[in-house]
């Protein structure tokens with residue numbers, strides 16, 4: 337990799353370095369394609385100053401993660417359609433000094449899902465109504481999925497369902513809906529380390545016609561996914577979402593479709 341006066345800098349704004357394998361991934365693909373870009377993570381304390389730095393240093397673009405996905409918005413010049421409807425930003429493009437926020441989380445999630453199943457006209461149960469759910473619902477709806485949102489706090493499910501005009505309810509509705517469902521997505525934090533022996537779904541409710549996706553990435557194989565595998569379901573791991581939201585960002589950074597295989601290899605992930 338040659339760094340010179342023309343090198344375009346892509347930053348990554350988060351509050352910890354450890355959460356990101358992405359810089360390995362992006363730099364591997366930049367190198368492979370001979371693109372004069374470099375990807376560097378920054379630990380940001382004050383997001384306002386972080387955004388000023390993008391302007392002052394002429395940073396080409398940045399990826400954005402927790403805890404800045406919402407708080408960065410007020411410092412940007414514009415949001416694209418995805419970021420606007422989700423209400424959160426995971427990427428900022430510096431378009432000749434104009435900073436435009438985007439969000440590839442939802443579309444990335446749906447791309448991961450579509451590696452295993454069609455989405456159009458499928459009955460989808462989405463568990464949860466927080467930020468991760470919000471990122472997914474619009475993209476699922478765009479693909480023609482028949483969505484029901486279930487959440488512990490019913491009012492939150494109702495509110496989110498209103499935004500995409502779909503059904504909603506409490507988690508107690510899960511048993512009656514499961515037998516006819518095609519896709520089940522856990523977008524709650526249930527099953528995350530250290531409570532990794534928990535699942536939000538009773539194993540007895542799973543059936544082998546289901547595709548089960550979990551947004552929990554730690555552990556990689558959650559109890560829900562383990563139960564789903566044992567039942568004969570198709571499974572979609574959270575790191576496939578991570579991969580695809582990154583692929584979509586790469587296209588925004590460079591205008592080039594990257595090799596998914598090289599990105600997979602750099603992230604050391606498989607679809608099994």
Ligand code: ATR
Pocket residue numbers: 463464465466467468469487488489492523524525526536
């Ligand atoms: P994120 O941005 O990652 O989605 P969040 O906004 O805190 O995180 O949302 C967490 C989701 O997990 C919510 O839907 C939450 O349900 P509530 O709206 O009822 O809080 C859900 N969740 C967290 N712990 C849960 C638990 N023990 N049982 C059921 N749902 C849970």
